[in-house]
Amino acid sequence: MIGLKKGIAYLLALAVLAAMLAGCGNAESSQEGEFKAGENGVVKVYNWGDYIDEEVIDLFEKETGIEVVYDLFENNEEMYPIIEAGGRVYDAVCPSDYMIERMIRNGLLQTINMDNVPNIEYIGQTHMQGARSFDPDNAYAVPYTFGTVGIMYNTTMVGEDEVKTWDVLWEEKYSQSLVMYESVRDSLVPALKLLGYSLNTTDRGELEEATELLVKQKPLVYSYVMDQIKDLMINGEVALGLAYSGEVLAIQEQNPDIAFCVPDEGSNYYMDAWVIPANAENKENAEAWINFLCRPEIAKMNFEYITYSTPNEGAVALLDEAYLENEDVFPEDEVIGRCEVFQYLGEEMDQYYADLWKRVKAAR
Amino acid sequence: MGRKSFALPYIIWMVGFTVIPLAMIVFYGLTDRTGAFTLSNVAQIMTAEHAQALWLSVGLSVVSTLICLLLAYPLAMILKGISHSQNSLVVFIFILPMWMNSLLRTMAWQTILSNQGVLNAVLGFFGLPAVRIINTAGAIVFGMVYDFLPFMVLPIYNVLIKIGQDKVDAARDLGANGMQTFFRVIFPMSMPGVVSGITMVFVPSMTTFVISNLLGGGKVLLIGNVIEQAFTSGSNWRLGSGLSLVLMVFIFISMAVLAKYDPEGSNVI
Incomplete structure (x- = not known):
């Protein structure tokens, strides 16, 4: 019976270790939250690989005191089951058009409170119109690239x-x-x-x-x-x-x-846009994140890094002539x-x- | 009894990373969307594209296994023949590339074999016509042989090194010539190594999808690719699991053969 007891002891030790690790994670994030921002202080972001200028993340954290937990996916098909299963919870995700439509249809998204995203005014009307093909009321998605x-x-x-x-x-x-x-x-x-x-x-x-x-x-x-x-x-x-x-x-x-x-x-x-999953835990932080990305200077930084065309007219106004003349990047x-x-x-x-x-x- | 608890980490490991995943594959492979029992996922192997991919995999794997055997056996004989201090160096050099990630090594071949690649540059330098190897079945066989050759050499070498000189001397003493000594004494005694070598090349060749993606340019569909795509872009785990079960049959067959010739598994590195 010693063996069995020891076995149980090992299992317990493992469980305690796991709990400690999990606890550490929580403690850390909530501490930093208190330290920096009044509320929960985290936004969990799920984005394509190499799809942001990482400096933007630092700027956001410094300005808002919201800690960004940043994860990557390689394609829409890989992202979908993770959001669907809900094993990992994210506050802001950046899928493509058809996948957003699928997520809306299957009730995986919630509407964004656009009052918290005033910078959406910088997104060009052509692209808000384009986004209606998958998000008819422009209620769920904020265009990021096209x-x-x-x-x-x-x-x-x-x-x-x-x-x-x-x-x-x-x-x-x-x-x-x-x-x-x-x-x-x-x-x-x-x-x-x-x-x-x-x-x-x-x-x-x-x-x-x-x-x-x-x-x-x-x-x-x-x-x-x-x-x-x-x-x-x-x-x-x-x-x-x-x-x-x-x-x-x-x-x-x-x-x-x-x-x-x-x-x-x-x-x-095609268009990739920011959405908020239905099970998001930090909706307002997600809206702050999306609003931040829509700010013209930030959108410009991201454009210059990832080179996918930006629908943000405020950012376009800040760009060099050379970019704007390039019809490949900004098609008529x-x-x-x-x-x-x-x-x-x-x-x-x-x-x-x-x-x-x-x-x-x-x-x- | 206390000693048994030492086995616990391994039991957790095996249950967590072998038994449970296998059970999940069996579950997914034998159920439909509603969770009801079905054989349709497994039966999908009969569709034209899947059957073709399976037989192509078998074909390429057999070819690459044979090439590996033909290359590895003489090398193992040479290694056995040279003095001990030298052969450990040769073995060391031989397995040195295995310390590098096989993905990277395969990607290097992509650059070497491509139309504008190193190989054609060298051929061009000598005024020879360019060859087109990249993105063909031939390139895949090449990649398999390159990646898995050490798995053939080492088991054979391990067996050969144990065959004492006295056996060879006895054969020669009884009148066998060099050929007879080899075919009637050395080769039969090395069978366990040969069989484990064959298994260890054949099984990974059968299941690879990385080599065919990198060196086949996505133009040659092997059963490994079908399964990989079912799990990733196809998001059809049930189909992927069903086909994995079929593939497992092939792996079990080769393992059964291995067990017959090398019951102690002593030559598997």
Whole structure:
């Protein structure tokens, strides 16, 4: 029986240790809260990797006395189950358009008290309008970044006229010299737009046709990648590829031959926005955080760091001319006009899209 | 009885990190969204894309295992032949790369094999035509061989080193020539090492998704990739678990073979 008792003792010791660790965490945060701010003093932020100028976090903490607990996710699909399960609780999250729609639909978000976010007035009306496609009353989300999907190309290898149409991604002469995204909805954009269909189609016939196009394209594709497109474009391994406009500026800094174009057939216009989960514990702090990010000087800092276009007109007014002349970063309204925002299509369609993608990936 | 409590950390470890995760995979793999029992997740292996990915994985794994065996056996023989002070250095150099993260080493190959990469630059320097290896099944086999070769060499070497010179001398004394000595004495006695080497290369090759992503450019779909995507972007854990169960059958088969030839597991490093 000694063994059993000892075993229990070990378990108890473990439990005590765990409790102490957990307790420490709490004690620490609440102490600092008292020290710095009158209220709870924490805001738990969940954001994309490399999606903020970290100095902004320090500035916010100093100014408000609210401690920022900052966690990262890699993509929307990874973030969703964590918020849904509620195992980790966050106060402010920054998902993309279609995912926000899914979260609203499934009751995972709460409305933001815009009285606490007066800086929202700096967000351009075009973008508040754009946000209505996933948040009809502009009640849940505050736009943070936006961009378009288009063709990134190396001007020493591809002509400017060629990229006016998505057809260029099916050109035999660019065999093994073009890249596509490892993401079904992004990679379907060129195919669906060439066929003249909506990016949010749920018609299986239309999707089959688009998938066939991607299967036909596969032998020409160098690789299906996400972040690696940067390296491949910069060192000239590939000539062109599907890309988010937000990547362009960072790539141009290292290789000035790179340009970007949204083909005439239209494309996807995406937006990432701040939302507050329904189970948030520090709602007002989250609103203070979001308001802070909407302040023009702060939005400018973030833009210069992450280079994804900012919908914040106050920040745009502070930017250098050179940025503003760059149409890749700040597309004209006409370009956005021919772009569609992704919508959430439901779980069954998600599954269907995943199956289609598998068919493309398995094709030889 | 007090001694048994020393085992407690290991029991907690095994239960927490092996038994419970396995049980969860079995649970997810055999239930549907409502939690009712179903075999449909497992049966998904029959769909064209999944079956193709599975057989492609088997094919590439067999090829890379054979290549590893052909490369590793002579190397192990050489290591056995050279003097003790030297061979520990050679073994050391051989396993040195294993101290680096295999992900990084695989990414290095990406740079070496790419169209504008080091390999083609060297070929170009000598006026030879460029080769296109990156993002093909060949590049994946290459990556598997590179990553897993030490797992083949070491078990074989461990067995060979234990075969005493007296056995070889006896064979030669009884009239066997070099070939006969090798095929009728040394090779059969090294079988446990060969089998554990095969298992230790075949199993990780079967399940890899990193190598095929990095060196296959996402263009070659292996069963590991299907499962990985089911768990990540596909957010379909039940499908991923169901297919994992199928994959486990292959792993159990190789482990059963291993147990038959090397019952003590003495040669598994």
